[in-house]
Amino acid sequence: MIEAVAPEPRIFLEVSHLQKWFGAHHVLRDVSLAVQRRQVICIVGPSGSGKSTLLRCINHLEPIQEGAIRLGGQLIGYTERRGRVIPKRDREVAADRRKIGMVFQRFNLFPHLTALGNVTVAPIRVARQPKLVAEETARTLLDRVGLGDSHWKYPYQLSGGQQQRVAIARALAMEPTVMLFDEATSALDPEMIGEVLDVMKKLALDGMTMLVVTHEMGFAREVADHMVMMDAGQIVEEAPAAAFFDHPESERTRAFLSKILR
Numbered sequence: 680m681i682e683a684v685a686p687e688p689r690i691f692l693e694v695s696h697l698q699k700w701f702g703a704h705h706v707l708r709d710v711s712l713a714v715q716r717r718q719v720i721c722i723v724g725p726s727g728s729g730k731s732t733l734l735r736c737i738n739h740l741e742p743i744q745e746g747a748i749r750l751g752g753q754l755i756g757y758t759e760r761r762g763r764v765i766p767k768r769d770r771e772v773a774a775d776r777r778k779i780g781m782v783f784q785r786f787n788l789f790p791h792l793t794a795l796g797n798v799t800v801a802p803i804r805v806a807r808q809p810k811l812v813a814e815e816t817a818r819t820l821l822d823r824v825g826l827g828d829s830h831w832k833y834p835y836q837l838s839g840g841q842q843q844r845v846a847i848a849r850a851l852a853m854e855p856t857v858m859l860f861d862e863a864t865s866a867l868d869p870e871m872i873g874e875v876l877d878v879m880k881k882l883a884l885d886g887m888t889m890l891v892v893t894h895e896m897g898f899a900r901e902v903a904d905h906m907v908m909m910d911a912g913q914i915v916e917e918a919p920a921a922a923f924f925d926h927p928e929s930e931r932t933r934a935f936l937s938k939i940l941r
Contacts, residue, residue, distance in 0.1 A: 690713045691716040692750050692857055693749045695748075696709050706912050720890050721902070734890060734892060739772055750778055780859065781850060786843050794829050797834075817830075824845070839867045859889075862893065879898070906920050915931045916928060
């Protein structure tokens with residue numbers, strides 16, 4: 680007898696009624712967001728609107744006070760026991776984070792390790808992969824981000840754009856099911872931005888589920904399936920990319936785009 684296969688949930692990553700405070704500062708105010716598998720969502724808004732904090736909560740780098748985050752139907756950072764939601768143990772949180780790759784504004788590479796060493800350190804130490812297996816995967820990933828001839832270079836020998844591409848390869852090495860990009864090009868010189876955006880475009884074409892906080896509107900218009908506008912800790916508008924740019928409904932969105940698209 681052939682067993683029926685349950686259909687894959689339509690919503691892959693779900694943020695529900697998220698509340699986050701830093702002391703008395705209410706940073707995220709009842710934020711809800713639904714992401715489908717293979718979808719690319721770009722999150723825009725002014726500085727201080729809560730964009731980066733949202734990503735850090737999804738990756739559980741910041742705890743939340745209220746709400747829930749689920750990936751593939753499973754809670755991130757917390758668990759439900761006897762009707763109560765309680766924090767997971769550190770080992771369980773680490774297991775959750777392995778599903779979520781994150782690329783930050785700063786590259787945060789280990790200066791004493793080569794590009795190859797930076798990409799292999801987590802698979803070897805965290806995932807307990809054999810060194811030869813981790814290195815083979817790392818070489819493939821460095822080739823994928825256009826650094827096939829730079830495996831043995833140290834961060835100081837690489838440009839900012841090259842270092843950020845190593846950071847992307849490092850995140851991919853843990854085989855995440857979703858990638859978070861927090862202003863991945865904001866620390867780069869203008870001529871280096873394109874090489875990082877090209878790698879991100881290829882990831883999108885390969886079907887990676889992605890949430891991207893960015894001010895690169897050309898990239899967002901070209902790659903995003905869906906756009907989210909945040910302001911003062913809230914989502915003020917979300918829409919398919921074409922509608923968002925061509926026919927924004929929120930006055931706040933229209934004002935933001937009129938300034939940033941000049």
